Amino acid sequence: MLIAVKEALELAIHAVVPTARIDLRVVNGHWSGMVVACEFDAMTHGERHRQIWDRITHDLGSNAIEVGALQFFSPVEAEALEAD
Numbered sequence: 264m265l266i267a268v269k270e271a272l273e274l275a276i277h278a279v280v281p282t283a284r285i286d287l288r289v290v291n292g293h294w295s296g297m298v299v300a301c302e303f304d305a306m307t308h309g310e311r312h313r314q315i316w317d318r319i320t321h322d323l324g325s326n327a328i329e330v331g332a333l334q335f336f337s338p339v340e341a342e343a344l345e346a347d
Contacts, residue, residue: 268329269294275322279314293331303337311335 269287272294276283280300287296303311315335320327336344 268323268326271323271326272319272330275318276315278322279318290331293329295331295333297334297336297341299336299338299341301338303335304339308335 272287273285276285276298280298280302282302283298283300285296285298287294289295298315306314312335315333319330323330
C-alpha cells in the first residue's frame with residue numbers, strides 16, 4: 264500500500280509542478296520529504312502549499328492521511344539550504 268500511495272503522491276505533485284524533484288521517505292508511517300521545483304519561484308509559500316495540498320487531497324482521497332510533512336522549495340532556496 265505504501266508504494267501505491269508514494270506513486271500517487273508523486274503524480275499529484277507533478278500535476279502541479281511538472282519539473283519537481285521529489286525526495287520522499289517514510290517517517291513514522293507517513294510519506295514526508297522535500298519538493299524542489301522552478302515553478303515555485305513565482306509562488307509564495309502559501310500558494311505552494313495550497314496548490315499542492317489541494318491536488319494531493321483531491322487525487323489521493325482518504326489515502327492523503329498517509330502523507331506527512333512536505334517542504335516546498337525553489338531551486339535557489341534548496342541550494343541555500345544545502346550550502347549551510
